[in-house]
Amino acid sequence: MQSSLILQNLVSAPVLFFFLGVLAVLVGSDLEIPSPLPKLFSLYLLLAIGFKGGLELAHSGLGSQVLLTIGAAVLMSLLVPITSFLILRTRMDAYNAAAVAASYGSISAVTFITAQSFLNVLHVDFDGFMVAALALMESPAIVVGVLLAKLGVQAIDAEAGGKPGAKAGGLRWREVLQEAFLNGSVFLLIGSLVIGYLVTSFSPAGLVKMEPFTDKLFYGALCFFLLDMGIVAAQRLRDLRRAGPFLIGFAVLAPLLHAAVGLAISRLLGLNQGDSLLFMVLCASASYIAVPAAMRMTVPQPNPSLYITSALGVTIPYNVVVGIP
Numbered sequence: 001m002q003s004s005l006i007l008q009n010l011v012s013a014p015v016l017f018f019f020l021g022v023l024a025v026l027v028g029s030d031l032e033i034p035s036p037l038p039k040l041f042s043l044y045l046l047l048a049i050g051f052k053g054g055l056e057l058a059h060s061g062l063g064s065q066v067l068l069t070i071g072a073a074v075l076m077s078l079l080v081p082i083t084s085f086l087i088l089r090t091r092m093d094a095y096n097a098a099a100v101a102a103s104y105g106s107i108s109a110v111t112f113i114t115a116q117s118f119l120n121v122l123h124v125d126f127d128g129f130m131v132a133a134l135a136l137m138e139s140p141a142i143v144v145g146v147l148l149a150k151l152g153v154q155a156i157d158a159e160a161g162g163k164p165g166a167k168a169g170g171l172r173w174r175e176v177l178q179e180a181f182l183n184g185s186v187f188l189l190i191g192s193l194v195i196g197y198l199v200t201s202f203s204p205a206g207l208v209k210m211e212p213f214t215d216k217l218f219y220g221a222l223c224f225f226l227l228d229m230g231i232v233a234a235q236r237l238r239d240l241r242r243a244g245p246f247l248i249g250f251a252v253l254a255p256l257l258h259a260a261v262g263l264a265i266s267r268l269l270g271l272n273q274g275d276s277l278l279f280m281v282l283c284a285s286a287s288y289i290a291v292p293a294a295m296r297m298t299v300p301q302p303n304p305s306l307y308i309t310s311a312l313g314v315t316i317p318y319n320v321v322v323g324i325p
Contacts, residue, residue, distance in 0.1 A: 011111070013147020014114060015320060022317075031230040035177030043188060045113055048214040048221075049131055050189045054196020055207065056128015060142040065269065066129045068277065072265050073133035076283050077140040080258055081105030084250075085148045091246045092306075094147050099295050099302035100247070102145020103311045105255055106225060107137045109189070109227060111220060111319045115281040118324050119274050126274030130282075135189045137282055142291055149299045201214035229316070236313035249291055255323055257283035270306045284319060286311035 024031040060066060081101040088097035112134050119126050199206045262283030266276035288311040295302055 004217055010035040012117065013219070014117055014222045015225045018226040018233075018317070018320060021227045021232075022234040023230075025231055025234035032231065033224070035286065038228040039226065041228070042109075044221050045218070045225060046109060046189045047192045048118070048218050049109070050135065050192025051102055051115060051196035051199075051214050052208065053128045053134075054193040054198070055200045057132060057193065058187025058197045058200035060129055065271075066127075066132075069269055069271065069275070072135060072269060073137050073279065073282055074140055076258075076262065076265070077105050077107075077137040078144055079105075081141050081144045081148065081285065084254060085138070087146050088247075088250065089183075095299060095301040096286065096303055098145050098149035099291070099307040100250075100310060101148060102141050102295070103288070103291045103307045104258070104286045105141030105144060105317075106291050107134055107141075107282050108285035108287060108311070108319075109224070109282055109314055110135065111285040111316055111324075112278065114226070114320050115278055115324050116225050117219065117222060119277065124274045124277075125272065126278055127272075130275055130278040131189075131193060133279070133282060135186065138186050138287065141287070145295070146299055149302070164243065226320075229312075232314055233317050236309045242288050247310050248314060251310040252288075252318055255286070255315055256318055259323065260282035281319065284323060286315040288312040288316065 008294075021031075023029075055209070057066075080096075082106065084101035084104050085097050088100055092100070116126070188237055199210070259280040261278065262280035266279045271279060292304060292308055295304075
């Protein structure tokens with residue numbers, strides 16, 4: 001059964017287009033997606049999953065299991081960066097450890113969307129409220145990552161006999177919170193979720209008009225987006241030499257550990273098979289958009305080649321090809 005699931009995911013159109021993008025780079029093809037289009041596809045996918053999530057949330061309601069699941073997801077987005085930071089800090093400085101930890105505490109919408117597509121292929125049901133968990137997991141990890149970077153450096157300065165925070169600088173809370181909660185992807189996802197909820201609740205006729213856009217085009221847009229992701233991921237493979245075996249090992253083993261914890265929580269919450277997979281994917285994924293944007297603005301010291309490459313070059317391809325099946 002497990003081998004058939006892996007094969008079924010490998011021969012699905014989105015994953016095959018991901019491999020096509022990787023192959024294009026490896027063989028030296030000049031295939032590329034013009035720069036405005038990947039962002040457009042990303043915005044479309046976020047809008048579509050947010051809207052459909054709001055639709056499903058309106059149908060399921062805000063029951064106790066929904067609130068408990070969302071609460072557990074937010075708790076994981078707080079705990080994962082802390083535990084990851086403690087592990088990474090054994091081999092990395094505070095800035096880089098915090099940046100990588102924040103990436104793995106946050107989420108990858110691409111991995112989540114791929115998991116949804118995988119469940120649809122298998123005809124396994126899942127609930128739309130998981131999109132609410134997706135929307136709320138990104139911001140806490142960003143805040144925790146910035147705090148870990150600042151506090152970690154302050155602790156080092158204090159141990160060295162200097163003034164605490166002399167090198168770290170003051171926390172620019174306005175920038176941190178704005179990037180965490182008003183980041184474009186987070187804002188669009190939450191806004192689409194609310195709109196989907198309101199349209200379903202008060203204007204059901206509007207759902208019929210939205211269906212061709214949010215449903216019929218979705219699979220094709222996902223294929224185009226993953227084609228570009230394959231190109232970008234393959235281009236990042238060269239940076240893995242800088243990451244070193246420790247970070248590469250972390251990028252593979254951390255998702256397995258976090259998914260195992262997610263599975264245990266799913267069992268405690270009594271989630272069905274589809275929701276359990278989505279919850280595990282949220283716990284096991286890594287951000288390559290929101291966290292890098294936040295780190296560049298508030299904590300510019302970390303090396304982007306470390307936290308972007310580990311997420312985009314290792315964890316996301318690993319989750320898409322192996323982890324989800």
